[in-house]
Amino acid sequence: xxxxxxxxxxxxxxxxxxxxxxxxxxxxxxxxxxxxxxxxxxxxxxxxxxxxxxxxxxxxxxxxxxxxxxxxxxxxxxxxxxxxxxxxxxxxxxxxxxxxxxxxxxxxxxxxxxxxxxxxxxxxxxxxxxxxxxxxxxxxxxxxxxxxxxxxxxxxxxx
Numbered sequence: 137x138x139x140x141x142x143x144x145x146x147x148x149x150x151x152x153x154x155x156x157x158x159x160x161x162x163x164x165x166x167x168x169x170x171x172x173x174x175x176x177x178x179x180x181x182x183x184x185x186x187x188x189x190x191x192x193x194x195x196x197x198x199x200x201x202x203x204x205x206x207x208x209x210x211x212x213x214x215x216x217x218x219x220x221x222x223x224x225x226x227x228x229x230x231x232x233x234x235x236x237x238x239x240x241x242x243x244x245x246x247x248x249x250x251x252x253x254x255x256x257x258x259x260x261x262x263x264x265x266x267x268x269x270x271x272x273x274x275x276x277x278x279x280x281x282x283x284x285x286x287x288x289x290x291x292x293x294x295x
Contacts, residue, residue, distance in 0.1 A: 139163060139197055141275035142170035144177050147264045151177055153190040153217075154271055157197035158280045167203045171211045178211070185212065189260040190219035193253075193272060195282050198234050218244040220256035224284045250287035265292075 140162035143154045153174060162170075178185055199207065208214060225231040226249045235247045248256040257265055269292065272285055 138166050138279050140166040140170065141278040142166075142173065143271055143275055144173055145267065145271050147262055147267050149187060150261060151181070151188045152260070152262060152268065153177075153188065154268065154275065155190065155192040155194070156272060156275045156279065156282055156285065157192065157194035158282060159195040160197045161200055162197060162203065164203070167199060167206070171207055174207075174211050185215055185217060188217060189262065190217050191256065191260060191262075191268065192219065192221045192223075193282060193284050193288070194221065194223045194225070195284050196223060196225040196228065196231055198231075198238070204238060216244045218260055219246070220259050221245065221247045222250055222253050222256050222284060222288065223247065224250055224287055250284050251291045253288045253291065 139158045139160045141156040145152050145154065153170075155170065174188075177188070181187070221235060223231065226247055232247075235245070239245050246256070246259055248259075254265055257263075257268060262268060269288070272288075276282060276285060
């Protein structure tokens with residue numbers, strides 16, 4: 137079982153790249169497969185990433201420096217991609233440092249706790265929370281259980 141599930145969905149007028157991570161770093165094959173999907177989407181949009189956004193739901197797993205380099209340099213060509221990270225590890229100092237490091241290459245990245253998932257989607261300009269939650273639920277069986285997603289679901293039920 138892998139460490140990463142990835143989908144691109146059209147929601148509202150956006151192409152939303154949804155990354156679902158366990159607590160471990162994604163494997164190289166998983167990462168390359170996700171990046172190839174992004175490349176194909178960018179190519180089909182005439183290399184325009186203006187309507188593309190990224191939502192990362194993670195238990196703390198993050199790409200390696202090489203994986204980040206590949207995404208930001210090779211796939212996105214140093215262009216910034218508005219991104220929201222939703223994680224239960226939001227208060228972990230090490231994970232905050234990783235998020236700060238990624239922000240150096242993608243200044244459009246912001247981090248949120250799972251109870252702030254709706255706020256994260258608003259930051260990205262996404263209004264169809266149910267479509268995103270349904271997609272995440274469909275992605276979950278592909279990898280080990282992601283506790284952050286469970287916490288998001290629980291927060292939605294109590295809202």
